[in-house]
Amino acid sequence: MRGSVLIVAAALVAVVLVFSIFLYSYYYSTVRTGLESKAKTATDFFSNYVAKSYEVYYDSAKRYTETIFNETDKLELQFVNIDSRVMISSIGITAGTEAMSPDIRQAIETRTIRTWIGQRQGTNERVMAVSAPMVYTNGEVIGVMRYITSLRVVDRQVLLGVLAVAGVALLVLLLVVSINLVFIRSVIAPVGIITQTSKRIAEGSYGIQIDNAFQDEMGEMVASINEMSLKIAQAEQMKSEFISSISHELRTPLTAITGWGETLAYNETLDADTRGGISIILKEATRLTKMVEELLEFTRMEDGRFTLNVEPIDIAVELEDAIYTYRELFQKDSLQLHYSPYEGDLPLIPGDPNRLKQVFLNIFDNAAKYGREGGRIDITLELHEESIAVIIRDFGPGVAEDEIENVKMKFYKGSNSQARGSGIGLAVCDEIMRYHGGLLELENAEGGGLRVTCRLPITIETLSEDV
Numbered sequence: 097m098r099g100s101v102l103i104v105a106a107a108l109v110a111v112v113l114v115f116s117i118f119l120y121s122y123y124y125s126t127v128r129t130g131l132e133s134k135a136k137t138a139t140d141f142f143s144n145y146v147a148k149s150y151e152v153y154y155d156s157a158k159r160y161t162e163t164i165f166n167e168t169d170k171l172e173l174q175f176v177n178i179d180s181r182v183m184i185s186s187i188g189i190t191a192g193t194e195a196m197s198p199d200i201r202q203a204i205e206t207r208t209i210r211t212w213i214g215q216r217q218g219t220n221e222r223v224m225a226v227s228a229p230m231v232y233t234n235g236e237v238i239g240v241m242r243y244i245t246s247l248r249v250v251d252r253q254v255l256l257g258v259l260a261v262a263g264v265a266l267l268v269l270l271l272v273v274s275i276n277l278v279f280i281r282s283v284i285a286p287v288g289i290i291t292q293t294s295k296r297i298a299e300g301s302y303g304i305q306i307d308n309a310f311q312d313e314m315g316e317m318v319a320s321i322n323e324m325s326l327k328i329a330q331a332e333q334m335k336s337e338f339i340s341s342i343s344h345e346l347r348t349p350l351t352a353i354t355g356w357g358e359t360l361a362y363n364e365t366l367d368a369d370t371r372g373g374i375s376i377i378l379k380e381a382t383r384l385t386k387m388v389e390e391l392l393e394f395t396r397m398e399d400g401r402f403t404l405n406v407e408p409i410d411i412a413v414e415l416e417d418a419i420y421t422y423r424e425l426f427q428k429d430s431l432q433l434h435y436s437p438y439e440g441d442l443p444l445i446p447g448d449p450n451r452l453k454q455v456f457l458n459i460f461d462n463a464a465k466y467g468r469e470g471g472r473i474d475i476t477l478e479l480h481e482e483s484i485a486v487i488i489r490d491f492g493p494g495v496a497e498d499e500i501e502n503v504k505m506k507f508y509k510g511s512n513s514q515a516r517g518s519g520i521g522l523a524v525c526d527e528i529m530r531y532h533g534g535l536l537e538l539e540n541a542e543g544g545g546l547r548v549t550c551r552l553p554i555t556i557e558t559l560s561e562d563v
Contacts, residue, residue: 108265119257131243135228174242203227222247303329408444418456438477455525467492491545
């Protein structure tokens with residue numbers, strides 16, 4: 097609205113300005129043309145019939161002014177000598193005074209009719225003066241006939257015209273504003289509501305509805321979006337129930353496979369190839385079990401069955417326990433682990449130690465999986481004014497800049513990822529951090545690799561209300 101109104105306002109201002117200039121030019125040129133025509137007719141008459149000598153010129157001018165000139169209510173007629181002194185005036189007041197306006201001297205020098213607009217001496221009234229040279233038959237200028245008229249009426253007409261146009265422009269602007277307001281109420285505002293709701297649906301708020309108070313095409317669109325939202329919510333519910341059901345069904349056979357695999361692994365009579373096969377079975381069963389646990393965890397979060405057992409914890413202890421748990425796996429993958437603890441005492445923070453350890457282990461697993469070629473993982477613990485930050489950085493290829501915002505989305509895997517996985521590990525971590533009132537921040541590190549920052553608040557007030 098602001099943009100359209102400004103454009104219309106600028107156009108209207110331009111129209112008013114152009115019209116004002118046109119009106120000014122029209123009125124002033126009309127007055128000037130009329131005065132010049134009168135002056136030319138009178139000077140031609142004087143030059144052809146009465147301009148015999150200065151005395152004759154003077155007597156004729158006086159007689160013309162007193163007996164022939166009959167427009168004293170509109171004009172002042174002056175006869176000025178070549179020294180710019182007013183010799184005769186139709187109003188008598190200015191006779192004998194010196195005329196200082198430049199049109200007189202210009203008319204004498206150029207022998208052409210000249211016009212001047214300015215203020216009358218003594219009264220400061222705006223006037224227009226037209227000076228026509230009086231020329232002898234031998235070509236000598238003996239004086240100037242000058243018509244002077246007040247511009248008060250003309251200026252008033254110009255002002256009234258400009259005000260009228262400005263009033264019309266203001267009415268047009270008010271009409272444009274009114275139309276825009278109606279458009280905003282009937283179209284823009286509903287579209288804004290629909291856009292916001294659509295964004296919420298795209299972000300995962302499936303099932304939300306828009307209050308449909310429209311009877312036109314807008315109402316049909318709102319009805320379609322509401323129906324879409326419900327269907328997506330139903331599909332999401334069915335998907336979550338299916339994942340949860342399948343995950344539970346998979347746990348029993350996976351437990352049996354793992355149990356019997358471990359039993360067979362202790363059988364000393366097996367040959368090397370058989371032991372290698374059993375090792376592969378156990379490894380894949382463990383990986384599949386972890387994926388099932390992640391799926392179950394995620395369905396609990398989506399169903400609202402996710403809980404935290406909050407207690408005051410020492411985050412350094414929990415982090416070091418996770419590092420100890422994963423250190424041997426890092427060594428097997430030929431990864432060097434560099435841990436930089438915080439030098440000093442850390443305050444206890446509210447949190448669920450098991451859930452936070454789950455976050456750390458998940459990020460360690462990703463670092464080992466995707467940053468293996470870097471051969472190194474750095475872990476740093478920092479204390480800030482209102483939070484404690486756990487920073488885990490690998491030296492792998494990192495994530496494409498246009499994909500880094502999507503890495504935390506469920507089931508999302510980067511285009512450069514060659515590693516196997518469910519794609520929900522970081523989504524689970526992000527949710528756990530959100531429940532703690534914290535943040536999971538991902539960024540490509542300078543020099544290569546991905547830096548993951550787990551930022552946890554120090555105060556309990558920031559914990560999620562869903563806990």
